[in-house]
Amino acid sequence: MSEIYAQLRDNSLVSGGTGGLGVLMGLYADELDYYGTPVGSVGQFYNHTILSTNEQVSSFWNSSYSIIYGCNAILQGLEKSTKLSLEDIEPLQGEALAIRSLTHFNLARLFGDIPYITTTDYTVNSTVSRLPIQEVLEYIVNDILEARSLLPEENFIGNHIYVDGTVATALLAKVYLETEQWQLAIEATTMLIEDGPFELGENVENVFLKNSPATIWQLKPREGNNTMEGQTFIFTVGPPPFAALRPEFVGAFEPMDTRRDLWIGEVTNGSDTWYYPNKYKLNTPGRSEEFSIVFRLAEMYLIRAEARAHLGILSEAKNDLNAVRQRASLPPITATSQEEILNAIATEVFHEFFSEHGLRWFNLTRTSNATETLLPIKPAWQPTDVLLPIPQSELLANPNLLPQNPGY
Structure with a gap:
């Protein structure tokens, strides 16, 4: 193991x-x-x-x-x-x-x-x-x-680095969301939000520290290191050596959103400015203060918010959404219709989970919004891009994996 x-x-x-x-x-x-x-x-x-x-x-x-x-x-x-x-x-x-x-x-x-x-x-x-x-x-x-x-329902050893019952429940909630089993998603997330040992916290500053009370499961770095995310995303001079956040995404944050200031870093050369995910702030060897988080409580709040919205439980859906917004120093949403609330939840997921395990991509495909979102900014986009191709080497080794996914 x-x-x-x-x-x-x-x-x-x-x-x-x-x-x-x-x-x-x-x-x-x-x-x-x-x-x-x-x-x-x-x-x-x-x-x-x-x-x-x-x-x-x-x-x-x-x-x-x-x-x-x-x-x-x-x-x-x-x-x-x-x-x-x-x-x-x-x-x-x-x-x-x-x-x-x-x-x-x-x-x-x-x-x-x-x-x-x-x-x-x-x-x-x-x-x-x-x-x-x-x-x-x-x-x-x-x-x-x-x-x-x-x-075991909970494993208190090692800062939630081992899979326990709460991790299984969080994964179950994600699968129920994917399969649109809204009531089951509500039940699974409620177990973690109301009955689990986790807390959302009052601010975003400490979310990605290894002892965050909102972490359900995280991966411990090699001894004397911090996260691979920190090594991958952080850069100090421009232009970026590998990747940077899209300026359009950075500009879409609400003015009072503390995630904009605390989770996004900036690098400028005087004429141009680039942005990088700064959730994990340590990228050099030393005492391990940050672990790579796989599941955290905010996702459970937003899964439950979406499931409740789909079932028409709109006031409670807004409560869940606003709990995440409040921690980011944002006011409650004023949306009233189901469509407005679902759109607000999707935006919140984007701003809360950028650069985390492809959550943005999976939400676009799950809600059938990938083409509408990406076609204007990706000139080569095709609707068949919602799936990746089966590797050619695998098809050659085992023809039973055919047919190839459409578009490849």
Whole structure:
């Protein structure tokens, strides 16, 4: 399990490095501008010219199925164990199931129909077919529910760096939002908001410190380091060496929003100004004060707000939304209709979770707003870009993965 956590931190979809969702899907959507090599694999993400041979797409696929393989190896080993007690076995099973579910969930949102892998048997895995995404999501929910039954409800060791029952519940809420199971999403988020050990906090200044009371799950850096996000996003001279926040995004914050001042850094050369995500402020070796957050309580508030709005529970939806706004020193929203409230929630998610694990991109695709949003700013955008291509190398190795996604 230690190896699985290290893979998640260093080389996975939820990694804070240049190969993670926060960077690549931020470039793919409308969060980041790209300043690197335009003809490379990262440039293809930014310009929407991705080919099925793109190295970053292959890395998404391969690193994810490597983690899934590791989870399956753990589950199979635990099943055969004659030495470990049930008290030791069950939490490890729960951790492996939850991480396997999360990884499949992110893959399904990127690629659509995918294989759901539950064994380490290469004779089986080398000939698998893709399953319809709805079937994949059903497997994910079943695995999360099983994981939650095996995990301790809370794990107070190590600043929430291990998967426990609250992490499984947060993941379940995200899947229920994705599948539009509004009431179940409300129930899952309420468990964390009202019954969990977490607090939203009164200001945004301390949200990304390792001991933040709003953190549900985070990944511990290597000893003596801070986050990969800090190393990836922070720059001190312009023009940026890799990526920067789009000025249009920065300019869209409300005047009193403290997130604009505290979560966004600026670099100027006297004539031009560039902006970078400054949620994680440490980017040099030293005492580890910031860990890479995967799930935090504000997302649960906004999931519940959206679910309540869809069910017509508008006043309570506004209460949840306003709780997040109040922490950012913003006044309550004045919207009254369901459409206005849903639009306000979408804006809040964008301003709250920019550069975090592709949340902006996933919200655009989930709500069918990707084309409307990106076509005006991405000249090469095609509606089929809502899915990434299955890596060509995988199709050649296993023709059962055909057909390729449309547009590639």
